[in-house]
Amino acid sequence: MAALSPSRRPVRWLTSLLATSCLLPTTWAQYYKIGTKQEILESARTLAYDMMLHYKGNKTGEIPGILPGPPTEHKGDYYWWEGGAMMGTYIDYWFLTGDTSYNHVIMEGMLHQVGPNEDYMPPNHTASLGNDDQGFWGMSAMLAAENKFPNPEPDQPQWLALAQAVFHTQAAPDRHDKTCNGGLRWQVPPTNAGYNYKNTIANACFFDLGARLARYTFNQTYADWAEKTFDWLWNVGYIDHSDWRVYDGGHVEKNCTDINKAQFSYNAALLLHGSAFMYNYTNGSEVWKDRVDNLLTGILRDFFPEGVAYEVPCEGRQGACTADMLSFKGYVHRWMSTVTKIAPHTTEKILPVLRTSTEAAVRQCTGGPTGRRCGFYWSGGVFVDPAVDKTSGAGEAMNVLAAVSSLLIQDTPPLATNLTGISKGDPNAGSRSQGPSEPLSPITTGDRAGAAFLTILILGSAVGTWSWMSLGD
Numbered sequence: 001m002a003a004l005s006p007s008r009r010p011v012r013w014l015t016s017l018l019a020t021s022c023l024l025p026t027t028w029a030q031y032y033k034i035g036t037k038q039e040i041l042e043s044a045r046t047l048a049y050d051m052m053l054h055y056k057g058n059k060t061g062e063i064p065g066i067l068p069g070p071p072t073e074h075k076g077d078y079y080w081w082e083g084g085a086m087m088g089t090y091i092d093y094w095f096l097t098g099d100t101s102y103n104h105v106i107m108e109g110m111l112h113q114v115g116p117n118e119d120y121m122p123p124n125h126t127a128s129l130g131n132d133d134q135g136f137w138g139m140s141a142m143l144a145a146e147n148k149f150p151n152p153e154p155d156q157p158q159w160l161a162l163a164q165a166v167f168h169t170q171a172a173p174d175r176h177d178k179t180c181n182g183g184l185r186w187q188v189p190p191t192n193a194g195y196n197y198k199n200t201i202a203n204a205c206f207f208d209l210g211a212r213l214a215r216y217t218f219n220q221t222y223a224d225w226a227e228k229t230f231d232w233l234w235n236v237g238y239i240d241h242s243d244w245r246v247y248d249g250g251h252v253e254k255n256c257t258d259i260n261k262a263q264f265s266y267n268a269a270l271l272l273h274g275s276a277f278m279y280n281y282t283n284g285s286e287v288w289k290d291r292v293d294n295l296l297t298g299i300l301r302d303f304f305p306e307g308v309a310y311e312v313p314c315e316g317r318q319g320a321c322t323a324d325m326l327s328f329k330g331y332v333h334r335w336m337s338t339v340t341k342i343a344p345h346t347t348e349k350i351l352p353v354l355r356t357s358t359e360a361a362v363r364q365c366t367g368g369p370t371g372r373r374c375g376f377y378w379s380g381g382v383f384v385d386p387a388v389d390k391t392s393g394a395g396e397a398m399n400v401l402a403a404v405s406s407l408l409i410q411d412t413p414p415l416a417t418n419l420t421g422i423s424k425g426d427p428n429a430g431s432r433s434q435g436p437s438e439p440l441s442p443i444t445t446g447d448r449a450g451a452a453f454l455t456i457l458i459l460g461s462a463v464g465t466w467s468w469m470s471l472g473d
């Protein structure tokens, strides 16, 4: 978790940086072409190769499924959840391009991280276990089922069952309490800082999984949860009732009325994605069409100035984007492209914007010794080294891979349901789960109250001065 600096003065750092970089002796020609389907395939293949160089998980002695990290242990820039997001990016990459080169790496990574109860709560990552972190892995498992990604061996956990397990653990009574009239908390373990924050992304992941499970299994129970979760987000005011801006979250001590109004692109895009699945599941209901259309209007207005993806809360202020935020553009592109499949009336609004945005994305991929390294700042038209944001560039690379491969969305087969799919589900998945694994010695009620009190004290004193961000870690 991190905080926005209290000073929100816009710094014209990018402009001055661009001015300087024009004076640099080497200027590379644009490497990637995306004019034809062949060029898109070729570019995606190279982007997928370069992105994989960030992944160490299939090397001897390394841990499958994760990107180098977590930062809290000084092992790299990336939290556990981003490995799950990367797995999803490659499940789509294969679906969109047909390139099977990385399928075995993805299969291995997806299965290594399931945890002892096969619900994506591995003990190694309890300290950063948010509902959203678990949710990102669950959404990648769901995607594997929808895309008909090859099944694991029969003695291994199956994609649909894994997605159900994540959903069922999040629907369980221990994740839902009466504060703020409902909704999921950000963190799962009560001892984690941020347990007192109820935020949009945690609820959006749960909502999205519910909508997708409803559409896939035709089971209304999932749709009921999705509906209830969307209503909660609306009633608590995290979705603006007039302009459909999507805000970050609020604290339980304040009945979630201290809304942090930071607008992260992935919050709005995930609500759009889930709403499109509900729209499809309900055979095109007016209620969900209205939500799809309003969220889409807001997203195009706020996150695509000049038709190019822009991360509103941090872009334009040097060093303000965290490693988490530096990966959001890719999810936004992937989710919006999928929306065109299941809510086809949005196609003409979405696809032209994804195209201009992707053109800008590849234009700035001119960095590094290869002359094709990608940065995060797509609007500037010039490569800015990920080092300015103190990362090794995995999110930056993943964004462009996602954007380029998603240009192929219209050539893909329909997403599977349990009538057409190949993944085996389990209506009882997740029922063995006992909540997150605790640290070695059991925590007494006294310890827990103490830790919670400390969290409240620390976070409470910060409210008003700092805006606490919900990050996906």
Ligand SMILES: *[C@@H]1O[C@H](CO)[C@@H](O)[C@H](O)[C@H]1NC(C)=O
Residues within 6 Å of the ligand: 052, 058, 059, 060, 101, 102, 105
């Ligand atoms: C890791 O995966 C990449 C991509 O599939 C492959 O080229 C490489 O040989 C693999 N390394 C190991 C040690 O398996």
Ligand SMILES: *[C@@H]1O[C@H](CO)[C@@H](O)[C@H](O)[C@H]1NC(C)=O
Residues within 6 Å of the ligand: 063, 112, 113, 122, 124
């Ligand atoms: C958990 O972390 C340990 C130590 O880094 C590692 O050896 C092990 O493979 C990890 N387990 C999983 C399931 O990732």
Ligand SMILES: *[C@@H]1O[C@H](CO)[C@@H](O)[C@H](O)[C@H]1NC(C)=O
Residues within 6 Å of the ligand: 216, 217, 218, 219, 418, 419
């Ligand atoms: C699909 O899921 C529904 C609800 O769980 C179930 O009733 C039905 O039997 C499933 N159909 C197939 C073909 O598996």
Ligand SMILES: *[C@@H]1O[C@H](CO)[C@@H](O)[C@H](O)[C@H]1NC(C)=O
Residues within 6 Å of the ligand: 168, 219, 220, 221, 222, 427
């Ligand atoms: C629908 O899903 C719920 C939640 O997983 C489950 O309890 C119920 O048995 C399912 N119903 C059918 C008909 O499969």
Ligand SMILES: *[C@@H]1O[C@H](CO)[C@@H](O)[C@H](O)[C@H]1NC(C)=O
Residues within 6 Å of the ligand: 180, 181, 235, 236, 255
């Ligand atoms: C808390 O906020 C909800 C709306 O989100 C409202 O319905 C409820 O009355 C509020 N509770 C208190 C104690 O203020």
Ligand SMILES: *[C@@H]1O[C@H](CO)[C@@H](O)[C@H](O)[C@H]1NC(C)=O
Residues within 6 Å of the ligand: 281, 282, 283
């Ligand atoms: C959607 O239409 C199909 C086919 O007419 C029907 O079986 C299904 O129950 C409908 N779904 C909903 C949620 O109304």
Ligand SMILES: *[C@@H]1O[C@H](CO)[C@@H](O)[C@H](O)[C@H]1NC(C)=O
Residues within 6 Å of the ligand: 279, 280, 283, 284, 341, 342, 343, 344, 345, 414, 415
């Ligand atoms: C639902 O999705 C399918 C493709 O999976 C599409 O053909 C259909 O038109 C969609 N339904 C609505 C109401 O848009």
